[in-house]
Amino acid sequence: MAVLGRGTAYGSCSLLHALGTGYGASLSLDLPAKVMLRDNPDRQEIVDPHGLLPAVESTWNEAGLPMPESEIHWMVRSEVPAGMGLKSSSAVAAAAVLALCDATETELETSQVVELAVRAQLASGCTVTGSVDDTWAAVTTGWKVVNPQVPIDQGIALEGEWPDSSEWAVFIVERGERTAEIDAQSFARAQMNFQKALMAIQQGALDNAMTENGRGVAFSTADQTGRKICNDLLVWGARCAGISGSGPAIVFMIPSVNEAAISRILDTLSSRGLSVFETAIRTE
Numbered sequence: 001m002a003v004l005g006r007g008t009a010y011g012s013c014s015l016l017h018a019l020g021t022g023y024g025a026s027l028s029l030d031l032p033a034k035v036m037l038r039d040n041p042d043r044q045e046i047v048d049p050h051g052l053l054p055a056v057e058s059t060w061n062e063a064g065l066p067m068p069e070s071e072i073h074w075m076v077r078s079e080v081p082a083g084m085g086l087k088s089s090s091a092v093a094a095a096a097v098l099a100l101c102d103a104t105e106t107e108l109e110t111s112q113v114v115e116l117a118v119r120a121q122l123a124s125g126c127t128v129t130g131s132v133d134d135t136w137a138a139v140t141t142g143w144k145v146v147n148p149q150v151p152i153d154q155g156i157a158l159e160g161e162w163p164d165s166s167e168w169a170v171f172i173v174e175r176g177e178r179t180a181e182i183d184a185q186s187f188a189r190a191q192m193n194f195q196k197a198l199m200a201i202q203q204g205a206l207d208n209a210m211t212e213n214g215r216g217v218a219f220s221t222a223d224q225t226g227r228k229i230c231n232d233l234l235v236w237g238a239r240c241a242g243i244s245g246s247g248p249a250i251v252f253m254i255p256s257v258n259e260a261a262i263s264r265i266l267d268t269l270s271s272r273g274l275s276v277f278e279t280a281i282r283t284e
Helices: 051-062 088-104 110-124 132-140 184-202 204-218 224-236 257-272
Strands: 002-016 024-038 072-076 143-146 156-162 168-174 238-242 249-254 275-279
Touching: 002 088, 002 132, 002 184, 002 204, 002 238, 024 088, 024 132, 024 204, 024 249, 024 275, 072 088, 088 110, 088 132, 088 204, 110 132, 143 184, 156 257, 168 224, 168 257, 184 204, 204 224, 204 238, 204 249, 224 238, 224 257, 249 257, 257 275
Parallel strands: none
Antiparallel strands: 002 024, 024 072, 024 143, 143 156, 168 249, 168 275, 238 249
């Protein structure tokens, strides 16, 4: 029994939904997904409803890249909640590609890792947009505004880091897995919010971008409960709050020095029966 290769990638939260303006942007979070290739099956059953891992293998083979000589089995240990808009598929796909790189001593550029992971996600049907921005966030720190309509190595329009990231407390409100079908056409009706989010990114107001993007997603997915939670969080002292991805998870941030406000927010959410956990902006 041996581990043949290892790969780690990360979940993220949305600053700009790609269905809103045609450009997407995600901020990398400290939510690791670790994937290992083994020569024997894992005792823990892998939950892979879209067949993402077989799609990674197929994409790898189609690219003419070498496979390990022995029979391979996947092992996944992910801290990214699945089906909530926190980019779990992008993290697992990218980590799987990196595990194959490690197992076969294959050196790829970061853009090539992203391309293979995006192709696998599209092939498995677990993404509408290609999740290019999410996949960049899975393997690099900070955020990138990405145009998914051009070659991946040419698609980064803007990029940067969240200012003073260590001084922010980051929380995620879990609201179960997504149940609503995503209607791409509905996002066009929230163009004003998404344009405001893009302009905020251009101006360096990333907190405003998260909030405006979340409002656009709430409108596009008819998630009025999510919109109300975000509004309440802002009133209670959060600097920004928005639905991530297509939901339903909500990410909110507040300067970590505001301990009283943080305590008040967490107590209030708990009293409403909402599950919350803390993470951080990834810096390395």
